[in-house]
Amino acid sequence: MTVALTEDEVDKKVVDGDGTDVGTVAEVRHGTAHVSADEETVERMQARLPQGGTDGNTYAVHDESVAEITDDRIVLDART
Template identity: 55%
Template sequence: MTTALTEDDQGKRVIEADGTAVGMVTEVRHGTAHVEADPSVVETLQTELDTGGNNENTYALSEGDIERIEDDTIVLRTRD
């Protein structure tokens, strides 16, 4: 599978490798997905991803953060 982000990825759910829900892709610009975070994971994301977007609960997700892209889901790489 490719990890190239496109506008077709807007609306996809974003999950951790273990299946934990992270949020939803609200926009893709210049190869970066902007993810509206689930309120339960905001604190964790603040330490793992760059902020970006229109509010404090939106995070920038680059291709390097992604393990794989599926039909309706983006799975994040496992972080050490």
């Protein structure tokens, strides 16, 4: 199932399939969440996600990489 990323996701935590915190949504542009995290996490996530990154402080998450959106977090697909 594909979920739609909207501006409502700004400031939500982003966690991987294991529940590990991998950042916070800084902004959503054109259906892509730009997630801020520490430098090491950004580098790791840019390598894991097919859409790559946007700059040194954020990485991009497209809707196809999201398994679930709740009131307070975005859960990435376990395959990501």
